[in-house]
Amino acid sequence: MRDWANWALDTAAARGATYADVRVLDARYRNLSTKNGTVGNVEESESLGLGIRVIAEGSWGFASSDQLTRDKIEQTAARAVAIARASARVKKADVVLAPEEKIEAVWRTPVEKDPFAVPMDEMMQLLLEADKELRGAAGVTLAETSMSFTRLEQFFASTLGSAIQQVKVYSGAGMVATSFADNEIQKRSYPNSFGGQHASAGYELVEGLRLVENARRVGEEAVALHKAAKCPQGRRTLILDSSQLGLQIHESIGHPIELDRVLGTEANFAGMSFLTLDQLGKLQYGSEIVNAVADARLEHGPGLGTFGYDDEGVPAQCIDIIKDGRFLGYLSSRETAREVGLNRSGGTMRAESWHHIPLIRMTNVSLLPGTWKLDDLIADTDDGLYLETNRSWSIDDRRYHFQFGTEIAWEIKGGKKTRMIKNPSYSGITTEFWNSCDAICDRRHWTLWGTPNCGKGQPMQTMGTGHGAAPARFRNVQVGVAYAD
Amino acid sequence: MLTEARCQEIFEKIRRACPADEVEVSFNASQSALTRFANNIIHQNVAEEGLHISVRALLNGRTARASTNKTDDDALRRVAEQAAASARWQPRNPDLLPMPGKQTYQPVERFCEQTAAFAPEARAEAVKKVVARAEKNKLTAAGIYSTGVQTETLLNSRGLIATHRQTKAEFSVTYLNGGSGWAKGNFTSVQQLPVEELAESACRKALDNHDPKELPPGRYTVILEPAAVLDLVGFLFYDFSATAVLDQRSCFTNQIGKQVFGENISIADDAYHPLQAGSAWDGEGIPRRQVQLVEKGVLKNLVYARHTARKMKAEPTGHGFLLPNEWGEAPMNLVFAGGSSSLEEMIRTTERGILVTRLWYIREVDPYQKILTGMTRDGTFSVEGGQVRRAIRNLRFNQSIKEMLKQVELLGPAVRATGEESFEMVVPPMRIANFRFTEVTKY
Missing domain, CATH: 3.30.2290.10 (PmbA/TldD superfamily)
Structure with a gap:
């Protein structure tokens, strides 16, 4: 070789x-x-x-x-x-x-x-x-x-x-x-x-x-x-299981922080990002308990975004993306890092195969664990829905407005998981959603999920990405609009 | 490129090395190049070439596949032995058929020398003009210009030989200035690709797409341009698979012979249509047939791979995928019957509605009702009193496609459409009543 x-x-x-x-x-x-x-x-x-x-x-x-x-x-x-x-x-x-x-x-x-x-x-x-x-x-x-x-x-x-x-x-x-x-x-x-x-x-x-x-x-x-009962329409408290939250992170944090999108080079296909350069360090992306990193290092875990060096020869790194709710970092390459005045690439360039060019790809973009035990979180929720396992996902080309469906949900009443709910869906605006997060479960409930099918680029490339998450609670979220009355 | 004689030579080596009852080898050789531009510069420019050799071994009701891109004798022997070894330990599959023998194919001509030889300098010169239009209009341009050649060959130990060679030319552009406008074309020849016309259309939309007004969500009459139609109806293609119906995961389960769409909807699968691309044979080398899937809204036929056809007592239609697979078959050359209403006429006769250039990030919400969700993108306009009135903010839809195709009011001439959510098909623009928009985004 x-x-x-x-x-x-x-x-x-x-x-x-x-x-x-x-x-x-x-x-x-x-x-x-x-x-x-x-x-x-x-x-x-x-x-x-x-x-x-x-x-x-x-x-x-x-x-x-x-x-x-x-x-x-x-x-x-x-x-x-x-x-x-x-x-x-x-x-x-x-x-x-x-x-x-x-x-x-x-x-x-x-x-x-x-x-x-x-x-x-x-x-x-x-x-x-x-x-x-x-x-x-x-x-x-x-x-x-x-x-x-x-x-x-x-x-x-x-x-x-x-x-x-x-x-x-x-x-x-x-x-x-x-x-x-x-x-x-x-x-x-x-x-x-x-x-x-x-x-x-x-x-x-x-x-x-x-x-x-x-x-x-x-x-x-x-x-x-x-x-099962149909998913209601209206605004509800949601608890997302860690796998669904992993995809929520992928779509509404991972993609918008890609600097190639921000700088316009994906404008014709994957789209751009609401995270324009003036937002860095200023935007309150989420509530104060929201902390997210892009971490390709082995110590983060065996994610699909774990490696030693990216495809530009840059070492794996951990980058703060959101700290105490504040937006702090992008995913960068050597070219885009220099364009925005960073001293060094964040080491996120990867190619699907030998015949593809490296692109900025998510590494392991993860929500750091919080402090709650899941049982306590459910017990603390008077009226809500617990949603599990993604079924559909869609977000606009600047990553503001999303809608997700899950395979199953459970109604929470008086602090207890009760009846099964079918065809659950929820939707919202990215920053409003992350700012509505008021509880995140702890490390014991945290899983580093692998998303093997992230498509990006022209010619299209498929890449695996990692997303660590523990179940988390979000208040006042729109649910159920996917199905007509 | 890989010649048929070279394929025969490799096939013989593999056949001799493969300890199986029957052997099939598929070859896929490709050369492609893509020039990508954004912010009025070329920022990515790539060329690739490759070969994929895939061997299927069949022995005593068991089958498996092994693939390589290496052509040395050791690699060919290894891939042949691997295919047989992966089949040998399996439980016997009673549905597995012997490989088909020699077939006769209707010729399709989809190769253009000029396209095969199209150079990066030629793509760059075309992009330069597209960028000049952007600068003249104080816009930025982003997009691609791509060309390529693909040669597919299938041989099996029963004497089947199938070959297909085609070229591809694709251009796509987004002009941006706060708002955006988009257009895309995909043909088998650069001579067919109307780069300037597409650029003009996208530029005009970008210039019109400013200061968008927010319309409340609700049910609207929509005028969908062909790319928007394609990316919605493209989600139906797998539902016409007989295997999907057998598996009870098709939205047409229990619907054969029934009125599933409005009487103005007719859909065929036709690999020989002049606006279509692709080979005249399927994954096993069975000739593709023209199949009328929907006639005046009634679901008439499905498509069948050989083994599915035998199970369902039907004739194979030449739509099977490479074996082994779980999916069976699908129509890959859908052609919707068009109508006579131009886009201009649709707009002129619409009192209140929404004109949609393109849809984005479409996903299936409900597999049987066939509810899809997604966003409008790159040019969404209100129509009032028979005129395009102004740009509006992009909307999210949640719409059953089965219901939508009962609400089609007007159809335009069918064209070869291309989008980003589906492979290319021949579809018309449509005016549709009661299209369900559920939420609105911020731009």
Whole structure:
């Protein structure tokens, strides 16, 4: 890998690039699924290639290839420079990057049990058992289970002299029970929707999820939802479970703090942000108990945004995003950091694969734990709803107005969880919502959730992000408008 | 690019190395480039090329897939052995069919040499004009200009050979000045891509989109431009899958033969339509058929992969995905029948309504009622007394698409539409009564 990278960097420099970096990536994937007791999908795949990013004539160029002969690599590097020269036809000023140090390092995801060393039949057996348990609940019409594993062996080198090798491993698993009855579809997922839980971890993550042990309850809840009361319309006190709160953080904190959105380079697709530069340090984003960080370091936990170095060769960092409710920080790259006057990139640039260019991506954007025990929080709530597990999510292109639906809710009356509620939804304006937060549960209830499917960029890239959250309470939130009266 | 002869050579190596009863290999070779601009400069400019070789082994009622992008002999042997090894331990699947034999395909021509050779300098020159228009109007421009080539080949050990080659040209622009205006085009050739026309349309909208007034949420008559229609009706595509109906997760479960939409709605799947793209065969190499899905509002047909067709005693329609999969099939070339009302006529005959350029972040709220939520974006205007009156703040909708397609008052000519929530389809602009907006945002 080092030779390939050097051929690319040498060619780029010889062709006139003032900066170049190269990522060689050898990726391996495994996906398994079941559906109603049969094997759904079984696939192993691999992909090896490199991407070369250059600045020439003050503009960016990028080219990639999976043909790794010396000639082809040099051609690809030359192509990246030619593309940069084409970019320079439409520029105002030269790209300047925030300073960064030369780094030589090796980093690996800590893994207890290599998922690619676990026999596929053992994995499938676990999924089929969970699938059977889901269908054990009378009324479940569709049972689905899945696992996915990724191993990325990456070598980064740049004209700064950096040479960074990383081996990143991601694992994930989950299941969903669907019930169709009386022209209504209800579903319950475990441990989260959209593929379950995902983390920077090995097969030990899957073993710890206890899929089989939870499957019957999940199936029964899906069926029971048909007879549940409808979500009321009006303003209510809400307690969000940690997985739903994780997605709320993703959409209404994580995306708006991306500096590329703020500076307009995502305006045509993902959109912009209400967090204009004048808001930094001034905006009361949330109530005084709201504290959020973007933390890619291992000590934050094994999130999908955990790594040693980003795809610009910048070390993983912890950035204060919201402190005591005040907005304090953005997610940045070397280019955007310099544009807004920061001394150093926040280290958030990541690319989906070797053929993608790195973009500013959320690392682990997490809400720090509060002080409440969940039982005490419910006991302290006279009239409200407890919402669990995301079902739908939508937010405007500046990240002001959102609407979420969850799979299930529970009415809280007189400090007790009472009847089941179906088709719950809530909506609001981002800052009004976070300022209505008056209680956050403590570390014992805090989970670092993995969101494996965050889409951004053109060409579109999918990236995994991490979001730590504990259940939290929000006052006077609009609920129930998703369904007509 | 990968030639058919090279595919045959690789296929033979894999077939020999794969200890299975039957073997299928799919090849997907692509070259694509994308120039991205914002704040009136090119800020990203990329090119990529790659190959995906995917092997399916079938042995005694079991199947699995393994994929690689490496073409050396060791990698090909490894991927062949992996596919067979992943199949061998599985429980037998009684629904699994032998691979299909040789098929005959209707030719489709979707390749343009000029597009395949389109250079970064040519994209930059086009962007320069788009930016010049922005500067002339004191706006900023953001968008993309993308071109690419894709070659797909499918071979199996029963003698099936299917190939498809096509090019792609896509342009999208947002002009901004407090408010914004957007336009996008996607075709198989740069010759079809009306860059200047799209830029003019987006620029005009941006100039008109200022000082937005807030309208209260409620039910409104809406005039949806084709991109807005596409991104809503695109959510229906999987509901026409026979597997989705078998699984009881389609919104058309228990609806076949029934009046599901208004009588002015007819929908076909037609891979051969001149405004469509894509291959003439499905994931198993079965030729795509033209299927009338909805006729005058009545749900007439679904689409079927081979195994689903056998289960449901129907004919395969050539819409299956690569096996194995949980999803079965879906129509990938939807064509809505259009009408004769121009957008101008829709506006002229509307006493009070809302004109919508584009919708954004659409998600399914209810899978059976097919309630979708999302936001308007980049050009939302009030219509009063037959005229576009002024810009309004963006609104959130929560609308059942099944109900919406019963409330279509006027249809325009169907065009190849492109948005950001769905793949491209042929759809008309529509005027729709009682569209449900539930909340409003701050801009």
